[in-house]
Amino acid sequence: xxxxxxxxxxxxxxxxxxxxxxxxxxxxxxxxxxxxxxxxxxxxxxxxxxxxxxxxxxxxxxxxxxxxxxxxxxxxxxxxxxxxxxxxxxxxxxxxxxxxxxxxxxxxxx
Amino acid sequence: xxxxxxxxxxxxxxxxxxxxxxxxxxxxxxxxxxxxxxxxxxxxxxxxxxxxxxxxxxxxxxxxxxxxxxxxxxxxxxxxxxxxxxxxxxxxxxxxxxxxxxxxxxxxxxxxxxxxxxxxxxxxxxxxxxxxxxxxxxxxxxxxxxxxxxxxxxxxxxxxxxxxxxxxxxxxxxxxxxxxxxxxxxxxxxxxxxxxxxxxxxxxxxxxxxxxxxxxxxxxxxxxxxxxxxxxxxxxxxxxxxxxxxxxxxxxxxxxxxxxxxxxxxxxxxxxxxxxxxx
Numbered sequence: 001x002x003x004x005x006x007x008x009x010x011x012x013x014x015x016x017x018x019x020x021x022x023x024x025x026x027x028x029x030x031x032x033x034x035x036x037x038x039x040x041x042x043x044x045x046x047x048x049x050x051x052x053x054x055x056x057x058x059x060x061x062x063x064x065x066x067x068x069x070x071x072x073x074x075x076x077x078x079x080x081x082x083x084x085x086x087x088x089x090x091x092x093x094x095x096x097x098x099x100x101x102x103x104x105x106x107x108x109x110x
Numbered sequence: 111x112x113x114x115x116x117x118x119x120x121x122x123x124x125x126x127x128x129x130x131x132x133x134x135x136x137x138x139x140x141x142x143x144x145x146x147x148x149x150x151x152x153x154x155x156x157x158x159x160x161x162x163x164x165x166x167x168x169x170x171x172x173x174x175x176x177x178x179x180x181x182x183x184x185x186x187x188x189x190x191x192x193x194x195x196x197x198x199x200x201x202x203x204x205x206x207x208x209x210x211x212x213x214x215x216x217x218x219x220x221x222x223x224x225x226x227x228x229x230x231x232x233x234x235x236x237x238x239x240x241x242x243x244x245x246x247x248x249x250x251x252x253x254x255x256x257x258x259x260x261x262x263x264x265x266x267x268x269x270x271x272x273x274x275x276x277x278x279x280x281x282x283x284x285x286x287x288x289x290x291x292x293x294x295x296x297x298x299x300x301x302x303x304x305x306x307x308x309x310x311x312x313x314x315x316x317x318x319x320x321x322x323x324x325x326x327x328x329x330x331x332x333x334x335x336x337x338x339x340x341x342x343x344x345x346x347x348x349x350x351x352x353x354x355x356x357x358x359x360x361x362x363x364x365x366x367x368x369x370x371x372x373x374x375x376x377x378x379x380x381x382x383x384x385x386x387x388x389x
Contacts, residue, residue, distance in 0.1 A: 027166035027180065043181030047163060048191035055195045061162065063113060069169055070125055073162035 013088035118157035315341025
């Protein structure tokens with residue numbers, strides 16, 4: 001299975017988690033995702049996702065002065081975004097445990 | 111802080127100069143594709159999104175990357191996906207747009223004056239049908255221009271083909287308008303006597319011009335020019351129909367030459383205005 005298919009639904013949570021740590025902008029978010037190993041993520045995936053999160057009210061953009069370049073659109077997590085992130089973390093922990101359990105049984109049977 | 115659409119456009123026009131030539135061209139196509147596809151989207155949200163992407167591209171270039179590395183190889187799909195997420199245009203701007211389209215449509219109808227040799231007539235059914243046709247024509251032009259941007263068919267990318275397609279759409283529109291005016295059943299027809307007809311056309315021209323100029327968008331300036339030309343030609347023709355102050359062929363030639371010339375100028379101006387908005 002392609003990594004992009006596995007990433008669907010998970011990337012939203014990852015972006016919210018990064019923004020929970022500090023405000024950021026598109027390119028910086030991309031670099032952070034690449035740093036965590038999501039090297040297949042490009043703007044074609046990230047920018048529609050950011051627009052979706054903003055539409056849902058999970059993040060909000062503000063134009064602010066940047067120390068190294070023109071004013072940027074900094075994205076911050078909203079209270080609703082924090083709640084969405086909490087939901088994601090809970091569901092992710094559950095899925096992770098379920099998948100680990102299935103994989104564990106698979107390994108025992110093998 | 112939030113800014114208005116013009117602020118984002120002005121900033122982008124300045125920042126664009128800092129991009130490499132290849133990325134500047136890449137981003138210009140993206141802007142054109144997004145702008146022409148965002149007729150029913152919130153203009154400020156669209157420009158804010160493009161501004162954020164451009165500042166990100168500048169940062170990426172600073173790190174030695176380029177537009178393709180940052181945004182990927184599917185800019186069309188990316189833009190379509192982004193536009194779907196952006197808020198729709200406010201009802202005020204939609205009403206303003208419909209008002210402009212209707213105003214221009216009515217001016218086009220006033221040129222026909224009911225297509226009689228005598229008194230000017232207003233067929234109310236035509237006045238409902240033609241704005242609908244005008245809306246379809248504008249949507250058709252935007253769709254044609256957009257389709258040309260990321261086409262993989264090299265022939266369709268050429269300027270000549272683009273111009274021919276726009277010209278064809280304009281001809282279809284003019285033909286369709288004439289067909290609607292001539293074939294529409296004469297239900298609810300008003301006759302306007304000479305003198306009053308000049309006043310009606312003059313006022314309609316002024317109102318349409320004022321509406322178009324209020325948009326404060328370079329893309330609409332050619333339409334304001336067209337409105338003035340159409341209004342002037344209508345008044346000239348109506349004046350002639352009442353007084354026959356010169357032979358018929360003279361007035362016919364003047365109206366045809368000026369209108370066709372204005373349409374050519376309009377087409378070129380529209381294309382340049384679209385390009386200039388990205389510079």
